[in-house]
Amino acid sequence: MGERILSVEDLRVDLPVPAGTLHAVQGVSFHVDRGETVCIVGESGCGKTLTALAVMDLLPQRAQRSARRLDLGSRSLLGIGERAMSDIRGSDIAMIFQEPMTSLNPAYTIGNQLEEALLRHSRVSRRKARDRAVYLLERVRVTAAAERLKQYPHHLSGGLRQRVMIAMSLMCSPKLILADEPTTALDVTIQAQILHLLAELQREFAMGLVLITHDLGVVARIATRVVVMYAGQVVESGTAADVFAAPAHPYTQGLLACIPVPGRTQRGARLGTIPGMVPTLIGEATGCHFASRCAYATDACRRNGIPLDAIAADDRQVRCIRHAEIAAGAPAHAPEAVS
Amino acid sequence: MTLAQARLSPDAPAQPLAEARGVSRTFQVSGGFFRSRRLLRAVENVSLAVQPGEAVGLVGESGCGKTTLARMMLGLLAPTSGEIYFAGQASGRLSRRAIARLVQPVFQDPYSSLNPRKSVGSIIGLPLRVLGEDGGTDQRRRVEGMMERVGLARRLYDNYPSQLSGGQRQRVAIARALITRPQLVVCDEPTSALDVSVQSQILNLLQELRQDLGVAYLFISHNLAAVEYMASRIAVMYLGRIVEEADTGTLFRAPKHPYTQALLASVLTPEPGLGVPETHLGVSYPNPLAIPPGCRFHPRCPRAMEICQTVPPLPVPAEGDGLVECHLYPPPPAARMPA
Numbered sequence: 001m002g003e004r005i006l007s008v009e010d011l012r013v014d015l016p017v018p019a020g021t022l023h024a025v026q027g028v029s030f031h032v033d034r035g036e037t038v039c040i041v042g043e044s045g046c047g048k049t050l051t052a053l054a055v056m057d058l059l060p061q062r063a064q065r066s067a068r069r070l071d072l073g074s075r076s077l078l079g080i081g082e083r084a085m086s087d088i089r090g091s092d093i094a095m096i097f098q099e100p101m102t103s104l105n106p107a108y109t110i111g112n113q114l115e116e117a118l119l120r121h122s123r124v125s126r127r128k129a130r131d132r133a134v135y136l137l138e139r140v141r142v143t144a145a146a147e148r149l150k151q152y153p154h155h156l157s158g159g160l161r162q163r164v165m166i167a168m169s170l171m172c173s174p175k176l177i178l179a180d181e182p183t184t185a186l187d188v189t190i191q192a193q194i195l196h197l198l199a200e201l202q203r204e205f206a207m208g209l210v211l212i213t214h215d216l217g218v219v220a221r222i223a224t225r226v227v228v229m230y231a232g233q234v235v236e237s238g239t240a241a242d243v244f245a246a247p248a249h250p251y252t253q254g255l256l257a258c259i260p261v262p263g264r265t266q267r268g269a270r271l272g273t274i275p276g277m278v279p280t281l282i283g284e285a286t287g288c289h290f291a292s293r294c295a296y297a298t299d300a301c302r303r304n305g306i307p308l309d310a311i312a313a314d315d316r317q318v319r320c321i322r323h324a325e326i327a328a329g330a331p332a333h334a335p336e337a338v339s
Numbered sequence: 340m341t342l343a344q345a346r347l348s349p350d351a352p353a354q355p356l357a358e359a360r361g362v363s364r365t366f367q368v369s370g371g372f373f374r375s376r377r378l379l380r381a382v383e384n385v386s387l388a389v390q391p392g393e394a395v396g397l398v399g400e401s402g403c404g405k406t407t408l409a410r411m412m413l414g415l416l417a418p419t420s421g422e423i424y425f426a427g428q429a430s431g432r433l434s435r436r437a438i439a440r441l442v443q444p445v446f447q448d449p450y451s452s453l454n455p456r457k458s459v460g461s462i463i464g465l466p467l468r469v470l471g472e473d474g475g476t477d478q479r480r481r482v483e484g485m486m487e488r489v490g491l492a493r494r495l496y497d498n499y500p501s502q503l504s505g506g507q508r509q510r511v512a513i514a515r516a517l518i519t520r521p522q523l524v525v526c527d528e529p530t531s532a533l534d535v536s537v538q539s540q541i542l543n544l545l546q547e548l549r550q551d552l553g554v555a556y557l558f559i560s561h562n563l564a565a566v567e568y569m570a571s572r573i574a575v576m577y578l579g580r581i582v583e584e585a586d587t588g589t590l591f592r593a594p595k596h597p598y599t600q601a602l603l604a605s606v607l608t609p610e611p612g613l614g615v616p617e618t619h620l621g622v623s624y625p626n627p628l629a630i631p632p633g634c635r636f637h638p639r640c641p642r643a644m645e646i647c648q649t650v651p652p653l654p655v656p657a658e659g660d661g662l663v664e665c666h667l668y669p670p671p672p673a674a675r676m677p678a
Contacts, residue, residue: 043534141622157624158401187400188561190624192605195615214535217564217607221615240611258539260568261608262591267568268546271539277504 002034005176005208006055009069013050016062020282024050024063026232029308032176032208037199039219039240040212042229043255045278048212051229052178055210056095057085073175091121094169098181100161104153110164111149117171129171136167140197159190166198176208183218195222216259220244225315228252231289232281234308238316248311248318250294250326276337288320295332296322354427355388356523356555357412357442362386362421364407368628379627381407383579384421389523394549394556396570396587398563398602402627403576405559409527412557414438436470443516447528449508453500459486460496463514470519481518489514489544506537513544517554525557530565542568563606567591572660575599578625578635581654582664589659596665597640634666642667 013025025047032038040048054065057077070077072092077085089095097103105113114133118124124132130149137145140163153161162182169177179198183191199222202209213219219226223240228249236249247253257272265271276293279285287302288294294301300321308319322330366379382404389395389412399405410416411423414430423430425441443466446452453462464482472478483493489510500508509529516524526545530538542565548554558569566573567587574584575596583596594600604616619641631638637647646666654662655670 043536143622157626159624160622163622188563188605189400189601189618189620192607192616192618193620193622195607196617199615215607216535216609220609220611221607221613223611244609244611255535256609258536259609260539260542260564262564262567262603262606264608265564265568267571267587268550270543270546271568273540273543274536 002036002206003073004031004033004071005073006032006210007069007071008051008055009067011051011054011067011070012065013047013054013059014064015060016064017282023281024232025054026281028227028229028232028234030227030234030237032210034175034208035203035206036224037202037209037211037222038225038227039223040210040227040229041214041216041219043214043278045231045281046229047232048229049180052095052180052210052212056089056093056178057082058089058095087121090117090174091172092174093176093178094172094174096162096165096169096177096179096182098184100158100165100185101153103165104161106153108152109149110151110153110156114149114164114168114171117168121172132171133167136170137164139170139201140164140167142167158186159194162186162190162194163197166194166201170201170205173205174207176210177202178210178212180212181214182211184213184215191218198222216255228255231278233289233319234317235290235319236317238312239314242312242314242316246327248316248323248327249290249320250296251290254293275335292336295335296326296330297335298322353391355390355424356426357557358386358388358424359408359412359418360386360422360424362408362411362418362423364404364411364416365419377628380579380630381627382411382418385576385579385581387412387574387581387584389555389557391522392549392553392555393572394558394570396566396573397557397559397576398561398566398573399576400561400625402578402625404579404627405576406527408576409444409525409557409559413442413444413525415444439466439521440470440519441521442523442525443519443521445509445512445516445524445526445529448532449500449505449512450532452512453508455500458497458499459491459503459511462500462511463518466515466519472519482514485514485518488548489517490540504537505533506540509533509537509541510544513541513548517548517552520552521554523555523557525559527559528561529558531560531562538565545569563602564608575602578627578630580635580664581662582636583657583661584663585657585659585661589661593658595657595663595668596636597642597667598636601639601641636665 009029011025011028015022015024028051042048053059059065111133115129118129118132134145137148142148142163183194226240226243227234228236230251236252247256254274260271274293279289288306291297291301306319306321308317310317361384363384364382366381367376368379369376397405411418425433425438460482464478467478486493491510530541560566570587572586573590574581577598583599594603601618601620605618620639623638633649634647634652637643652664652666653670654664655668657663
């Protein structure tokens with residue numbers, strides 16, 4: 001597509017826990033181009049949120065981050081120090097969190113918080129900052145924008161707060177927005193409205209957007225490319241069209257079979273399931289992380305670490321040594337987790 | 340008299356297990372420091388019936404009153420006006436135990452709805468003890484039988500909730516609800532707190548139990564795909580009113596109320612290329628503390644007319660044994676009901 005905004009290679013996050021070291025993110029690589037929406041999808045504990053926090057250098061203090069490469073445009077973010085990083089946060093990269101109430105300061109007005117984002121990062125007058133705040137509130141379709149500036153976060157509904165968060169993230173015209181489950185706490189109609197707005201603004205401002213979610217419906221509708229994570233690793237990636245048309249990893253296939261789709265799933269017919277549980281990420285693991293829940297696992301799957309292989313053009317990758325056989329119709333068996 | 344009542348003529352074959360007849364519920368809420376208390380109208384003049392063996396879906400967004408209605412239909416909350424009937428008898432004349440024998444709940448959050456200091460066996464057996472069906476060793480046998488039925492290993496009998504996964508906890512909640520063989524289970528967002536792959540296991544289990552035990556469900560959710568999969572009839576709530584009710588097929592094929600249409604349009608199915616739908620709803624948000632005059636949906640309604648701002652619509656009969664409450668569907672002159 002266009003200019004590369006973010007390149008992440010071999011990102012790792014380790015957390016010390018009483019039982020040892022929790023390898024929460026294990027060599028995650030992805031990239032975002034200008035105007036692209038990349039969705040990182042996975043279930044709780046797969047490492048998707050820590051991946052975003054690692055990019056922002058906002059990990060919990062005891063967490064250890066390492067990466068072969070972490071570039072914003074042509075600039076490396078590795079070892080640049082907290083001072084330089086805090087200049088980048090909010091200006092070049094903005095973040096939108098799941099629960100807007102916890103990310104807005106209850107003691108300051110909306111206007112104060114919106115303007116601060118700009119005043120902190122560039123030399124503009126308060127007046128200019130206020131004008132931009134009003135402009136952006138109107139852009140995210142907040143009614144009576146000028147009056148809203150005097151209100152406090154608790155005056156606003158959840159959907160309105162999330163609109164304010166989006167406006168705040170745009171104050172400094174960032175190159176990249178990282179949104180972590182931005183609509184999970186919202187009602188369905190409001191979720192659709194917010195996602196519609198995000199997609200529109202992202203096109204208009206030609207930003208890169210990384211959206212972290214557990215909801216495959218959201219991914220299908222908004223993603224240019226998809227990164228599927230399982231137990232700390234990327235198990236599959238590709239364009240949304242490719243991944244949804246022909247999911248290559250048994251985990252992706254399983255996830256898609258789990259969700260009822262109105263008009264497609266017959267009422268009362270059995271939904272797909274993924275037996276067993278996510279393996280612990282504490283200590284060293286060998287073999288495929290998904291093997292114990294996989295209906296195609298063989299001894300070879302449990303022996304060695306499985307590489308993420310390119311399987312076609314367009315950054316299509318999968319971490320499964322049997323993906324070709326599975327696509328060709330290899331027989332499934334009962335996974336280990338069941339027996 | 341509303342339609343839901345009219346359908347239940349005295350010569351109907353079976354009494355509904357639980358029936359709300361014109362129930363309302365208000366709450367006094369604090370207006371804040373030095374401010375007068377305000378009246379929150381959570382549910383206003385609503386009628387809904389669940390027949391034996393039926394699965395009724397109740398959908399709506401946060402604050403629409405669906406949980407308040409559910410608590411009234413569990414006999415946990417008395418209506419401010421109107422009456423709840425259990426198997427044809429007014430709730431006021433029934434003991435707490437008699438109601439509990441008939442109706443049991445499964446709540447949303449399996450982390451807070453189970454007592455952390457009681458073992459799994461003790462939690463599941465509690466309703467037996469409360470209802471005086473405690474039979475010593477017989478109780479253990481019944482609890483283990485039910486654990487097996489809901490897919491919990493017997494060896495978990497002495498474990499505590501903190502040792503279980505989210506899915507296992509929700510199985511405990513389901514086993515506790517079913518141990519006394521109630522005829523109706525009220526499920527309030529039973530899968531919302533669970534991961535996608537676990538959600539499908541719980542939905543499958545609820546379907547199996549319905550087929551095997553003939554239990555009826557009142558299934559409450561904001562997830563329309565899950566409701567479509569579970570329920571044979573659906574009621575849509577908006578700010579305290581049921582605005583549309585129909586059998587599931589009809590409702591999904593031909594939604595009548597503009598709110599139902601927006602809700603269905605907001606369901607993000609995993610189909611790439613369709614984009615995020617435009618709901619055509621305004622930016623105002625429903626607030627149960629400030630219910631608009633006329634039709635309560637009019638400030639968000641893309642098809643609002645002048646009459647909608649002042650005159651509340653009346654429920655009229657609709658296709659699929661249903662009703663709809665919207666000025667776009669005026670009642671036939673002969674059947675016009677008194678306001």
